[in-house]
Amino acid sequence: MYAVNYHKPASIEDAVAAIGGADEAKILAGGQTLLPTMKQHLAAPSDVIDIRGIGGMTDIAVRGDTVTIGAAATHAAVAGSNEVGSVCPALAALAAGIGDPAVRHMGTIGGSIANNDPAADYPAGLLALGATIVTNNREIAADEFFTGMFTTALEDGEIITAINVSAPGKAAYAKFRNPASRYAMVGVFVAKTGDGARVAVTGAGEDGVFRHDGLEQALGTNWSPDAVDAVAVSADGLMSDIHASADYRAHLIKVMAKRAVAAAG
Amino acid sequence: MSEGIGAAVKRKEDKRFITGRGKYTDDIRMENQAYGAFVRSPHAHAEIRGIDATAALAMEGVIAVHTGPELKEDGIGDIITGWAIHSKDGNPMNVGAWNPMATARVRHVGEPVAIVIAESQALARLAAEAVEVDYEELPAVAAATRALEDGAPLLHDNVPGNLIFDWEIGDEAAADAGLAGAAHITELDIVNNRLAPNAIEPRSAIAVYNDIDDHYTLYTTSQNPHVARLVLSAFYNVAPEHKLRVIAPDVGGGFGSKIYIYPEEITCLWASMKTGRSVKWTSDRSEAFMTDAHARDHVTKARMGFDADGKIVGLKVNTVANIGAYASLFATATPTYLYGTLLSGQYDITNVYCDVKAVHTNTVPVDAYRGAGRPEATFVMERLMETAAREMGMDPAELRRRNFITEFPHQTPVIMTYDSGDFHALLEKGQAAADVAGFAARKAEAASRGKLRGIGYSCYIEACGIAPSKAVGSLGAGVGLWESAEVRVNPVGTIEILTGSHAHGQGHETTFAQVVSDRFGLPMDNITIVHGDTDKVQMGMGTYGSRSGAVGMNAIVKAMDKVEAKVKKIAAHTLEASEDDIVIEDGEVKVAGTDKKMAWHEVGLAAYTAHNLPDGMEPGLKEGAFYDPTNFTFPSGTYICEVEVDPETGVVEIVQFTAADDFGTVINPMIVEGQVHGGVTQGIGQALLENVVYDEDGQLITGSYMDYCMPRADDVPSYVLEHSTTVAPSNPLGVKGCGEAGAIGSPPAVINAITDAIGNNNLTMPATPQKVWAAIQEVGLPQAAE
């Protein structure tokens, strides 16, 4: 790792100031992605700004049918949160299935979605649930937030502060783990919401997480595992690698979608 | 006897390991210590046009940058391969020269090109990135079968067609004749997938040069420190043996990968002399994937013929073995004398023939890894047997029974003389423990849940001990494969055992002490095991090939024989009795049938005070021995695997795994169980999960755990273990060895079970969900699950 300046601001203002004052700043949350890339010299920021000390960043609270999750809440905190469980147990279950215990106790929801790894779990959950991403400047709808593999709508230096999730009618996540990394090789999050079915797929798309129109339409009319059978899932635009071909991923999308709908009830 | 042979004594060494107080090479700090980092080739094949270290040398805290040509100029020798193999035409093998650091050409990704020495590890690594190497890329080849094709890129000028040797064993004409007369022939194309060893502790070295005495000390992660010293002295010219001490402290796993003396260790020693500093290097996991010797990587065509009754009448095997860019220490022995010689399996076959082509490719060297050659042979044999049984409509267990060897000694057509075993008993034990009779019901129940259940067998035999020296010498080995031990009885009666075996997870501190405790009736607490230091231990050949029990412990027995003889003489003299009447029991030396006795420690004291010893007897009580066995040992077993496959995804779950083994005498059943658990888990890893992938250009795709899949605890079931013992006749303890059996026997059982479940035999390792799903698509779902 190259030498780096470490900051741990207590407020958003101090964080913004620290980012502004640095040659090349990187926001640091759980460090589960950022630190390995720095160790491998793939990232070399001059300064890291640890946002975990900012007031409210790890809070989780329910207002009405909406849960607000602080961006620095760890996966373990989300998995174990009664608040998240009361609004959307499927999201808590998703968090419980990320990585291993060490990763879950360090990694954060904000870090995961800012990174937008094409095999990460949260992007599928937040996209299917139509979540809102709150930053220090604005609110971004999940549909606008995830813009491609490892890219998001965030501006340079913009800090995610919280994520708002409203209770779906029904929801579930089915994850087919990559045998080696145990990230999602295909993960399908289904949600039955006021405006129909939303189905988000992670681990499979060449451009990262995406919603699947065909599945949404089929489930919108008939919310049942059988409805998935009739849907054609194309391998176009899906990833191929040593673990899974695009065809196999296309097949798994259907299988996982069925299992998710069955689990959602 | 609570602590003797056969007792499940808890491991003495675990207290320090579990509390984090083991002392590994990287835990050691020398005064004056500097750090080495290697500049490594990013290319699979390239000429080195030039190396510019100016920027690196300009960094504050960088001490030196050294390159391959400098090392060569100083007379450091090329890295050797330890077995000289001859091709079937009688010609000696051709192997490419292996410079510890590349001098002109690099031949695999990760090959060291220069070493940077700096004041900290971080700085050394940064400076290594600043060294500019001008490469001219050359075409590369990673697959062995492709490397043999006309027009393939050539790695070494002295190795035409990349072919190291074309070796054979057995009688080809006889095998052909046997096959010609066969009523049924089973033919298989087999790939034995390439593995990375992944010991939990990466390799590490600290080289300490002392210019006053012109003396070197190397602390390193070695399975055989004496062999390291021998090779570093005799071949690499680092220093003569009396000026080189090699210490292998606690070592966190090896599985074979720490037998070899790698470029990094050699270079650190030389760099310590060049810089006058202690030089420490510790591999990170990425370096380990690129530089630790890989394993297996065979492509095989096998044909087995049967008569109408299912008796094997001929076997012909053609294998292409990937050796990698250079031939590592055991690389040439592994696919030949550790492979072809096991192609008779547990079966009485008259006609076996095997041909092996060993090939250079632009990949890291391939060498021995847990099982070494024997897993590959077992996979060929046991896939053939299961497949043949299915093709002939026979019960796979029955087909094996019809062919089992039942009389010993048994001379196979491929060199080995099996000396013991009871294969029928192992199969019966395995079948009973696995409740094979209840399989049909379990399969039906699984089908009701939409799962495909299958069962598969593997009846393995392997050769351990890797001895006798005379025999291995005649087969091309460069060294003898005995072991040495010294038993030191102190004046207070406590005992130190100095052994040339080396423990890196096996628990020698416990089992070796048990053998001594058993012999003299002393508490284990009074016995310590000393190993891993060439200045302390007289000599040794180290630990690999499941040889610590079969060879290492028997060397201790031989030394104890000498101690016992002297103890009896001293006691007879002191107690005024006849030597023949002296017995040693429960820590006492007694005159049989009387109440005359000496405590064990009194004999020790008498030996060292020497006030009253028999005339002419030397004082002291300390004896050494070298033990060279008369034969290999032959562990064998039946493994039965049961799987459930999810037909929708291709995911395989191992729902039951039964191992019935014959390891000869068992010293500590708990430790033996642990060895089987680890071995079987590695075998399941090979069968389901692990695979090293290079792309066509020789770039390593599986360079981290994101892509290389190691078995985790939840990938394996709780194992069912059984034993059926025949004692090894070739050594006094009767032990056969258990370290590798699990990894040798298990892969075919797993693949046989999956192919049984899905009804398609066309499946290669690792049987990933994608491959299993594709295999199901190829033939459609079996009836029961539809």
Ligand SMILES: Cc1cc2nc3c(=O)[nH]c(=O)nc-3n(C[C@H](O)[C@H](O)[C@H](O)COP(=O)(O)OP(=O)(O)OC[C@H]3O[C@@H](n4cnc5c(N)ncnc54)[C@H](O)[C@@H]3O)c2cc1C
């Ligand atoms: C072994 C292992 C297994 C894993 N398995 C899984 C898995 O199964 N599924 C899965 O989804 N993930 C997995 N992960 C990733 C893990 O979930 C991490 O939590 C995630 O990648 C990043 O979160 P972090 O808090 O560690 O972020 P960091 O590593 O600290 O930061 C990641 C990126 O996000 C930016 N960032 C962080 N916080 C903010 C913020 N509040 N606002 C703006 N930008 C921000 C950083 O600048 C950086 O670019 C795994 C990781 C490891 C190491």
